[in-house]
Amino acid sequence: MNAPASSEPIASAQAPHPGVHCAVASPPRRAVSALCEVVQHRAVNDRYRLLTVAAPEAALLDAAPGQFFQLLCPGQGQGTHFLRRPMSVYRVVRDAGHLAFLYKVAGTGTQGLAGLAHGDRLDVFGPLGRGFRLQADWRHVVLVGRGVGLATLAPLAEAACAQGMAVTAVLSAARADYAMSVEHLRGVGAEVIVVTDEDGSADPARVEALLRDLVGRKGCDLIATCGSNRLLAIVRALCRASGIAGQVALEQQMACGIGMCLCCVKMFRGAAGVEPRRVCIDGPVFDVQETL
Ligand SMILES: Cc1cc2nc3c(=O)[nH]c(=O)nc-3n(C[C@H](O)[C@H](O)[C@H](O)COP(=O)(O)OP(=O)(O)OC[C@H]3O[C@@H](n4cnc5c(N)ncnc54)[C@H](O)[C@@H]3O)c2cc1C
Known part of the structure; x- marks a missing residue:
């Protein structure tokens, strides 16, 4: 989904789709859409690449482990892919204003990403989803x-x-x-x-x-x-x-990333039995005992 290119916070869609019961109520969350300059892009090995962009503070503030951004990947010729590709937050360096993604070239979208050079711009939308939860008393x-x-x-x-x-x-x-x-x-x-x-x-x-x-x-x-x-x-x-x-x-294939298209619905074990949830907005991080 192509979100507008601005760094204005956008409230992610929260309303369940009519007819689909989604048991986990996601807390209100704000994502930003921003055109970010590529500050570093290199191969880690022959399979994986590390891409670092300069992102606005609003995109970095709440970005947490397990959350993801929807990247508007360059196309093979002109333009971009219509559907954004989800990519986990790999590193956030708030002092430097840097956001990094570690990715594998899988298909045409990530091939488009691989062609980005220093100084190019990448449209990112996020942070999205619910990340990992840590309890302060865990050792x-x-x-x-x-x-x-x-x-x-x-x-x-x-x-x-x-x-x-x-x-x-x-x-x-x-x-x-x-x-x-x-x-x-x-x-x-x-x-x-x-x-x-x-x-x-x-x-x-x-x-x-x-x-x-x-x-x-x-x-x-x-x-x-x-x-x-x-x-x-x-x-x-x-x-x-x-x-x-x-x-x-979960790295479920998804399209919009904000809970509207229902492309990423999977079945989970909930309190009242097996129920559908949207991986993009109810997850992508889940309690393992809820997975089937
Ligand atoms: C929340 C989330 C976080 C992710 N984080 C990362 C990350 O940090 N690094 C990374 O390399 N990849 C990550 N992925 C997977 C990444 O989104 C896909 O590899 C990417 O969308 C593929 O796009 P493509 O156009 O290159 O390939 P496509 O042509 O779309 O697909 C190429 C192949 O990959 C499969 N595929 C596509 N999307 C997914 C997916 N979401 N999960 C599993 N298989 C898929 C297709 O079925 C096909 O076989 C994440 C996915 C999700 C949902």
């Missing part, structure tokens, strides 16, 4: 991410470490060099464990054993995950069995 947070899901979890590690919590990040990747943000995560104070398909350590049964051992030895208040349904299933079962809070950021 140890475990993050389990796969692939580009690590982009979504990295700011959570930063926030939890900044609040004095211990953070262990389990990064699952096809190859060790695809495990992104290792140095960034260590830099903010997280302990990082990399598991890969290459050496078999990313096998779900081995990751489950690793998590059980970690939780048993160190205790854990929250397990947060993103990027893999298999990891989600492991985290959900472990959290249920151990009484630990679990949160997942």
Whole structure:
């Protein structure tokens, strides 16, 4: 959805679509649409790219881990893609006014993004959605991410470490060099464990054993995950069995990002049974026990 290019706050749509019951009432939230100058854009490896833009203060103020922006990606020729592409907040540096996205080139939209050069402008709309929730008395947070899901979890590690919590990040990747943000995560104070398909350590049964051992030895208040349904299933079962809070950021395909088009509706387990929710506005972060 092409939002107007201004940095005026816009209240995200909150009203449920007629005929669809959405059990989670989202709090009023304000997103801004802004044309942002690209200040850095580089390849992290042959799969992932890091894009940093200069964003207005209003866009950065409330941007929280797990929230996302809708990016108006350049087209292959002239113009832009009609539908914006959702991208998680990877880093916010408020002093510098910088907003960063870590992304994988997946199709034509992200190919368009990859062509942006220093000084080009990108139309961003956000922050959108409900992010991760941290409780002040939590002491140890475990993050389990796969692939580009690590982009979504990295700011959570930063926030939890900044609040004095211990953070262990389990990064699952096809190859060790695809495990992104290792140095960034260590830099903010997280302990990082990399598991890969290459050496078999990313096998779900081995990751489950690793998590059980970690939780048993160190205790854990929250397990947060993103990027893999298999990891989600492991985290959900472990959290249920151990009484630990679990949160997942879902990367559901979406169109408008503000709750109107219903493109991202998924079924969840609610208090009154199975019910539909919009991932863009009721999430994208959900309690793992609500996922089906
Ligand atoms: C809330 C949210 C946060 C996200 N954060 C990031 C991020 O930080 N970094 C990142 O690299 N990607 C992220 N994604 C995924 C990203 O939005 C898609 O990769 C992107 O929209 C693909 O656009 P495209 O035009 O390049 O590819 P398309 O041509 O639209 O799609 C290429 C392939 O990717 C699949 N695809 C498209 N959109 C999604 C999606 N939302 N989820 C899963 N598969 C999809 C398509 O089915 C197709 O197979 C996020 C998605 C959501 C919903």
